[in-house]
Amino acid sequence: xxxxxxxxxxxxxxxxxxxxxxxxxxxxxxxxxxxxxxxxxxxxxxxxxxxxxxxxxxxxxxxxxxxxxxxxxxxxxxxxxxxxxxxxxxxxxxxxxxxxxxxxxxxxxxxxxxxxxxxxxxxxxxxxxxxxxxxxxxxxxxxxxxxxxxxxxxxxxxxxxxxxxxxxxxxxxxxxxxxxxxxxxxxxxxxxxxxxxxxxxxxxxxxxxxxxxxxxxxxxxxxxxxxxxxxxxxxxxxxxxxxxx
Numbered sequence: 001x002x003x004x005x006x007x008x009x010x011x012x013x014x015x016x017x018x019x020x021x022x023x024x025x026x027x028x029x030x031x032x033x034x035x036x037x038x039x040x041x042x043x044x045x046x047x048x049x050x051x052x053x054x055x056x057x058x059x060x061x062x063x064x065x066x067x068x069x070x071x072x073x074x075x076x077x078x079x080x081x082x083x084x085x086x087x088x089x090x091x092x093x094x095x096x097x098x099x100x101x102x103x104x105x106x107x108x109x110x111x112x113x114x115x116x117x118x119x120x121x122x123x124x125x126x127x128x129x130x131x132x133x134x135x136x137x138x139x140x141x142x143x144x145x146x147x148x149x150x151x152x153x154x155x156x157x158x159x160x161x162x163x164x165x166x167x168x169x170x171x172x173x174x175x176x177x178x179x180x181x182x183x184x185x186x187x188x189x190x191x192x193x194x195x196x197x198x199x200x201x202x203x204x205x206x207x208x209x210x211x212x213x214x215x216x217x218x219x220x221x222x223x224x225x226x227x228x229x230x231x232x233x234x235x236x237x238x239x240x241x242x243x244x245x
Contacts, residue, residue, distance in 0.1 A: 038071040042078045042100055049095040050116040052176050052200075054141035055085045055106060064101060090141035109139040115176040121199040124208055126220060127181050130192050134224045137195065139178050143225045145171040146198075148211045150218030169207055169220075171231040174199040181224045196222070 034115045037207050046065045049058070059082055079085055079101045092107035094116040117123045130136045138144055145168060152163040181193040200208065225231070 022032075038072055039068045040071045041066050041080050042069055042074055043067075043080065043082070044099040045095045045097050045099045045101065047097050048116070048119075049091050050118055050176065051091055051093050051173075052115045052140035053091045053234065054109070054143075055082065055089045055091070056087055057141070057143070058082060058091075058101070075100070075102065079103055079106075090139075109141055115140065117176070118174065118199050121174075121201060122205055123176055123197050124205045125192055125195050125197045125210060126202050127214060128196050128220060128222065130194070132220060133178070133194060133196060133222045136194075138175055138224055139220050140175055142175040144173050144175060144198075145223040145225055145229070145231050146173060146208070147223060148218045149221070150211065168231060169211065170200070170204050171225065171229075173204070176209075 023134075035146055043058075043064045044067045046062060049063045053061075053063065054189050056063070085103070085106055086108075088109055089106040093104065093105065115123070118131075147166060148169045149164060149166040152165050175196060176199050177195075177197040179195050182194050198208075208220075211220060
């Protein structure tokens with residue numbers, strides 16, 4: 001039994017030593033590749049990046065990592081630091097994992113006309129006026145909170161007169177695309193409207209569709225989230241009964 005235990009311990013030790021030797025060789029290969037050459041830091045996509053992703057979210061959401069490459073092998077237009085990019089730009093077209101982040105990929109907010117739906121999400125579009133999307137400041141790449149104002153329903157699902165309530169419906173929602181809504185010549189509109197496409201889960205999509213149609217028939221408002229916005233979907237919201245409480 002003791003001999004068998006010793007054999008197992010030796011095998012594990014040898015396996016660990018082998019792993020260390022492999023790591024040392026690979027690390028040494030990287031060093032050898034850079035030896036005698038000027039190395040530079042470049043930003044590389046750690047995972048697929050959807051079009052419309054804000055440049056300010058690339059590091060925060062784990063989309064990019066920094067790698068070192070020989071300067072001679074790096075194109076002149078590769079981004080080396082997030083700080084070197086305009087903070088009001090977004091990724092203009094989808095980027096695959098492993099691709100270098102090149103400056104031509106960055107476009108002004110709102111100019112990206114294509115998008116890729118993030119993994120695990122679906123794209124859903126709602127029509128909103130400019131005030132409902134923060135005076136038009138919600139654009140592709142924004143992260144928003146969604147508020148709903150609707151009539152209060154009774155236990156049977158019927159509106160209780162003109163009583164209304166407003167609550168936070170969901171938060172941390174990525175905006176994929178914003179574009180003009182088709183013009184309705186039969187209706188005189190005093191406010192411009194836009195189509196806003198959001199990346200949501202199935203449950204979030206169900207909430208949105210119910211909120212703007214049928215019995216739910218409410219009005220959505222988007223809130224533009226900042227880096228330290230404090231939001232809670234568990235709150236009771238504000239209603240006709242407690243707006244001044």
